Structure formats: structure tokens, C-alpha cells
Amino acid sequence: MPRPSTRSADRRRSYDQYCAAARALDAAGDRWTLLIVRELLAGPRRYTDLHADLPGVSTDMLATRLRDMERDGLATRRRLPPPSSAYVYELTDRGRGLLPVLRALARWGAPELAGPRPTDAVRAHWFAVPLLDALEAAGEPGVVEVRLDEGVFHVRLGGGAPAYGDGPADGPDARLRMDAATCAEVGGGGLSLAAGVKAGRVEVAGESPLAAALRGETGTG
Template sequence: MSPRSYGQYCAVARSLDLIGDRWSLLVVRELLDGPQRYGELLSALAPIATDVLAGRLRYLEEHGVVHRPSRGRPAARVAYELTDRGRDLQDVVDALARWGRPLLTIRHPGDVVRPRWWVRAVRAHLRPDRGGPTLVVRFEAADATSVTLRITADDVQTLTADAPADVVIAGEIESLAASLDPYRVSDLTAGGQVRVEGSASAVRRLSAMWRRD
């Protein structure tokens, strides 16, 4: 039995044997956005130590989650990507994004925020059957972090921060995270914690896109 193993004949335990180590699922989160070089992963996952990242990538590759197409080249020049098995973790990561949203009520000093994590969070909270026309939404945090997203029937794409938006949601970053819960938007707006700008029809379209499960 591997020292990493929980030693239980259970699919959940076996899954955690593989992706339950610290950083492993965050490596998967980053690679769900596409292939990345070692240095890009090291930067995106800071403050991960380089030896820890190398170990996680090696372990995930050995177990068929990560693929490194260009063997024999220096690690810094190799683009890592997920295998089909690794991409199957998309729903797991999205479910964790929804489950963990209530944990974002406090941003601790030193916490890093990256715009593409907003893309993943928004995508995870959208109804898969949303349909309808394209909508451009900008989230503006009080600390000047801003991300503008184009939401289509089957994707979420990042635009330049100053792209014209149909709906703008502004406030402290903790309130922006809370606004992904459609049941809280009215209270957040009434309490002055977020400001929502846009036509009534655009705001209604956005509200109809959010998951309510």
C-alpha cells in the first residue's frame, strides 16, 4: 500500500489518494484553462515551492491525470496539459467553487486574486442550460481589481477590463463573491454592499443565468 493511501476500498478515498494532497487539485484548476509551462504554473500557484510543484506534476503524470508531450526537454520549456481523465475533474472543481463560495466572506491579508479565477467561479455558478443572447458583465472590486466577462450560451470569456459592459457589479471583493448567489443580490444591493448598473432587461437576463441549486 502506498504511504499516500487511505487504505480504504472506496471511490472517494481512492480519488483523494490521487488528488487529495495539498496543491494537487489547484494544479488541475490551472491546467483546466489550457496547457501551461512549468514557470507559468509556478507563478500562478505562488507561494508553492518549486520542488513541491515538480513532485505534484510528476505524481499526477504517473497516474494519468497530467500529460507532458515533450519528454526530454527542460521542465521550464515543457507545456503540461491535462489528459482526458484529468479534464474529467472539471465538474469536481466547479462543484468546489460553488461549495466554497460561502467561505469567501473574508479576504485575508496577502490572499492573491487572479482574474481567471473569477472566470472559473462565474462559469461554475451559471446554469448549464442558460441559452439566450450574449451578455457582457464587469465585476469591479474596490481594490481596483476588475474583470470583464462575455457570457454566451456555452462559454465564459475574458475581455479587456474597459470593454463596454451590459451589467456592472461593483463593491468590495467579498461582496462580489457573495453576489454570485442570486438569492443574495437584492439584499447586497439594498444594503449598499454592491452596486449594480445596467438596463433592467440586462440585469434580469443575468439573474436568470445563475444556478439556484
């Protein structure tokens, strides 16, 4: 992958304001940074995987942003053990601390998802962050696998901060199936999962307390 020169990587722009919001934007406010965080919240990723799931970013820009994130303590780069020789990027604890920021941005931006524009790319795991509120409202821990026409992702609830990953889960407690429009509506708060199930727009499979709660069933004790 391309690596920017030390000189360009070490050059840092700052708002030069003694303000917590300004300091946060110094580290995470550049174009693409928070979207890279969104990708890395799903787990360690190779540069090529990041580039594939960030359509529109140039190779030079992605390399520069990753170098900036390493410098600012948001991400680290490590080599996978043999027999692989690939490098992966992953978030530090400080980088993972941006999940609440992304959740707040997703809530704020949800009204803009009336439907995809002709030029919009779509990835299934991009729906994970907006969906967290609806899944946590079930009040049960466990792993939820969500299947859309565009792909599959999974969310882990309970035990601290929620986490999500791209692809299917190993032995999930509940499986959801819906279309992207329904997922966007649920994630934006315009439709509850229970109402989606009742309307036939959401299918919930599983016999766990989490699956029952997602269906809106009561008295499952």
C-alpha cells in the same frame, strides 16, 4: 523547471481502501493538486505561469505534484511548436473531469469569502468556478467576459461542459464588470446577477440574448 527524481516521483501514497472516494483522493487529494487543476482548467500553462498563480507553493512541491498528475493520468506535458521551446502542462479528459468537484468545493467554501484576509493573494480567474452557476442560470449559450479590478477572465457556456480562461475573450457575447466582493457574493448565491445589475453593482454590456438574460430581461425572444 525543477524535476523531481524518478524515485520520489514514483513513490505513491494510498489510503489502501476499496472505496471510490478513497481512490479519487489517492489521485487528487494531495495538497495543491486541485488548485493546479483549477489553473489548468483555464488552459495549457507553463511551469513559470503556474508557479506565479499558485503563491505559496515551493518549486519542488509544484514539480512533484505535476509529476504525480502525469503519473496518475490527470495532466500531460508537451513542448510548444517552434519558434517556442517552452513546455506546457494541460489536463487530460480525466483531469478535466474534476471540474464538477471544484464546483462543489466552491459552493461549499463560498460562505468563507466574507472578505479577503490581509495575507490572501487574489487572481481574477479564481472567481470563474464559483461564478459558473450564476452564468449558467441565464440559460443561454455564449462567451462571457468578466472584468474585475484584479484582472479579466472569460467563461464559455453551452456545448457541453462550461470552460473558462484567463484574460479577455475574442468577441464575447456579453461583458460583465463588477468588483471582487460583488463577484464573490454572486458566485456564492447571495446575490443574483439581475439584482446586482438593478443595484448598480454589476454592469452588463452586449446586445445578445445571453447579455439580455444576464441583465434579467424577459421577452427578448
